[in-house]
Amino acid sequence: MATKQKSPQTNTGMASAKQSATSEQKENTSNQNNNSSLLEKFFIDQLKDIYYAEQQLTKALVEMKEATSTEELEDAFDTHAKQTERHVKRLEKVFQSLEKEPEGKKCEAIEGLIREAKTIINETQSGTMTRDAALIIAAQKIEHYEIATYGGLLQLALTMEREKAADLLEKTLREEEETDLLLTDVAESFINIEAEEEKKYSWNQTA
Numbered sequence: 001m002a003t004k005q006k007s008p009q010t011n012t013g014m015a016s017a018k019q020s021a022t023s024e025q026k027e028n029t030s031n032q033n034n035n036s037s038l039l040e041k042f043f044i045d046q047l048k049d050i051y052y053a054e055q056q057l058t059k060a061l062v063e064m065k066e067a068t069s070t071e072e073l074e075d076a077f078d079t080h081a082k083q084t085e086r087h088v089k090r091l092e093k094v095f096q097s098l099e100k101e102p103e104g105k106k107c108e109a110i111e112g113l114i115r116e117a118k119t120i121i122n123e124t125q126s127g128t129m130t131r132d133a134a135l136i137i138a139a140q141k142i143e144h145y146e147i148a149t150y151g152g153l154l155q156l157a158l159t160m161e162r163e164k165a166a167d168l169l170e171k172t173l174r175e176e177e178e179t180d181l182l183l184t185d186v187a188e189s190f191i192n193i194e195a196e197e198e199k200k201y202s203w204n205q206t207a
């Protein structure tokens with residue numbers, strides 16, 4: 001899924017498809033203008049969603065970092081918490097490039113994903129590998145939400161020929177993808193194997 005969204009060939013393909021569609025629809029100029037302004041409204045709406053999400057994540061990642069059992073995961077969350085602060089600033093530049101004030105809109109999806117991460121912290125014992133294995137999965141669910149959002153926004157920015165916005169969105173998209181891969185590496189290096197050895201002793205019985 002991530003590969004499709006980030007492929008430069010896909011971007012080029014979409015851009016040329018748009019050019020040929022445009023030339024075929026010259027007679028419908030007024031219709032087209034209406035469509036592009038509706039698309040821009042949707043684009044801004046989605047920017048507000050991810051702006052809110054990134055702001056929530058700056059706090060959530062610090063909590064997740066403090067709950068880790070290993071230095072490896074602590075470092076990964078620490079690095080990404082700092083990157084996430086830059087993602088917020090970068091989104092402000094995207095708003096500026098569109099001559100809009102930065103504004104957040106409540107994102108139910110990210111609230112749910114952050115709640116899941118907090119549940120994991122409550123249900124696992126501190127200092128166990130089971131906690132880190134579970135936190136990695138929670139963090140990767142968050143990364144995939146961000147990758148889907150930035151991937152979609154990048155495509156829309158390219159389609160609307162908003163080059164500055166597209167450049168900024170692509171930078172963040174790459175960082176989210178790198179984080180996702182790094183988390184897989186951390187999980188596979190030793191955390192999952194050691195978590196498996198802990199069996200049931202590290203998971204609190206809740207029922």
Ligand SMILES: [Fe+2]
Binds near residue numbers: 054083084087146176
């Ligand atoms: Fe982010």
Ligand SMILES: [Fe+2]
Binds near residue numbers: 080084143
């Ligand atoms: Fe992220």
